[in-house]
Amino acid sequence: EIVLTQSPGTLSLSPGERATLSCRASQSITNNYLAWYQQKPGQAPRLLIYGASSRATGIPDRFSGSGSGTDFTLTISRLEPEDFAVYYCQRYGSSKTFGQGTKVEI
Amino acid sequence: EVQLVQSGGGLVQPGGSLRLSCAASGFTFSSYWMSWVRQTPEKGLEWVANIKEDGSEKYYVDSVRGRFTISRDNAKNSLYLQMNSLRAEDTAVYYCARDGSGYDWGQGTLVTVSS
Numbered sequence: 681e682i683v684l685t686q687s688p689g690t691l692s693l694s695p696g697e698r699a700t701l702s703c704r705a706s707q708s709i710t711n712n713y714l715a716w717y718q719q720k721p722g723q724a725p726r727l728l729i730y731g732a733s734s735r736a737t738g739i740p741d742r743f744s745g746s747g748s749g750t751d752f753t754l755t756i757s758r759l760e761p762e763d764f765a766v767y768y769c770q771r772y773g774s775s776k777t778f779g780q781g782t783k784v785e786i
Numbered sequence: 787e788v789q790l791v792q793s794g795g796g797l798v799q800p801g802g803s804l805r806l807s808c809a810a811s812g813f814t815f816s817s818y819w820m821s822w823v824r825q826t827p828e829k830g831l832e833w834v835a836n837i838k839e840d841g842s843e844k845y846y847v848d849s850v851r852g853r854f855t856i857s858r859d860n861a862k863n864s865l866y867l868q869m870n871s872l873r874a875e876d877t878a879v880y881y882c883a884r885d886g887s888g889y890d891w892g893q894g895t896l897v898t899v900s901s
Contacts, residue, residue, distance in 0.1 A: 715888035724881055725831070730888035768831060772888060776821070778831035 682707050682771050686779035693784065699756040701782045703769035708749045713773040716745055716754045719781075720765045729754065730772075759784070788812045788890040790882050795895030802872050802899070808865040808882030808892050816840070816860040819885035822867045824878035825894075832878075835867065836885060850876075872899045 683706040693699055703714070712732035717725035727736040729745035732752055742757045756763055764786055769779040794806040806822070821836040835846045835856040844856050855868040865882050877899045883889035 717888075724891040724894050725889070727888040727890060730886075734887070736888065770831075770888070772885070776833040776836075778833070780830050 682709065682775055682777050684769050684771060684777055684779035686767075686769060686782045688782060689780075690783045690785060692786070693759055694786065695759050695761055697759050699754075699759055699763070699784055701754040701756075701767055701784075703747075703752040703754070703779050705750045705752070705771065709752075709771055711773065712748055713771060714745075714747070714752050715770045715772055716743075717768045717770065718763075718765050719768065725768060728767075756784075788884060790884065790890065790892035792880075792882055792892040792895045795880065795897050797898045797900065798872055799901050800873060800899055803868070803870045804872065804897060806867040806869070806880055806882070806895060806897075810863045810865065810884070813884070815858075815863040820856075820858060820865045821883045821885050821889065822856060822865075823881045823883055823889070823891075824876075824897075825881070826878045834880070837865070869897070872897075874899050 685704045687702045714732045716729040718728050719725040728739050728743050733745045744755045746753050764784055766781045766783045768781045771777050789811045791809045798804050819836055822834040824834050825831050837844045837856045841858050853871045857866045879894045879896050881894045882892040
């Protein structure tokens, strides 16, 4: 089973700053079946990125994903107040595992 | 717009049963695998089960296999999770999700297993 390790656990930033979140897989992820989600308190996760780098419908272009193989990155170019949340990566497809999350806080 | 509206959930005693439902709209339900995922503060997000478009294949995480049953009714655009022999460690928020390139999620429902 693929294990996804996210870092850092918490990222303390200010609005307007750039956020860089990491997701490392224990084995290579084929077909770039890697997704990123945003979750706010009391809400379901929301799909941001799929296929490692494709933005989901309606997601602002300040969110971008990159990487391949075992190392993936979610970048938020300029943090807006509504972006402070917890972010999860997920390996989807035949094997479905989630990272433990990165909290982006003010 | 994809909509997944969940119902069911609540408080149940250890050893009891509960059935979760998920009503889908905004897409062709019968063309997608569907999943159940649960979330706890301790373990985070955990995939629980999924089911093929026509219901012919079902898969479960080891910890629920033999106790939980996933099913679907494509005529009603609905997904179900029958949970039997519930344990305290099954306490979680349960989400239904549409499988695809990433997941689309229902709103979640809390299941609490406690005496």
